[in-house]
Amino acid sequence: MDMILDFISDKPWFGLVAAVIAAAAAFCAATSTPESGTWKARIYGVVEFLALNIGKAKEKADFDKAVKEAAADKAEEEAKDKK
Numbered sequence: 001m002d003m004i005l006d007f008i009s010d011k012p013w014f015g016l017v018a019a020v021i022a023a024a025a026a027f028c029a030a031t032s033t034p035e036s037g038t039w040k041a042r043i044y045g046v047v048e049f050l051a052l053n054i055g056k057a058k059e060k061a062d063f064d065k066a067v068k069e070a071a072a073d074k075a076e077e078e079a080k081d082k083k
Contacts, residue, residue, distance in 0.1 A: 024051035 008014050028051045034040040048054075 020050055021052060024048075025053070027051070028053055 024047050028044075028048055031044075034044055
């Protein structure tokens with residue numbers, strides 16, 4: 001543990017890197033993923049990389065749409081069951 005703390009305290013750039021990662025992660029968490037193929041999506045991809053959002057940590061742009069469709073399907077089924 002002391003070796004890690006010594007490494008961190010000896011590197012003045014470490015705080016800046018940690019701040020960039022934290023800011024990018026906060027931005028990604030607060031915003032929705034833009035549609036793919038737009039310039040916003042390209043910039044968002046860079047910000048996601050800076051936030052270390054890779055693999056399964058990335059939000060899918062179609063997730064919100066899929067949730068809304070599933071909710072609408074369920075509502076339709078419930079309406080049919082009530083008849």
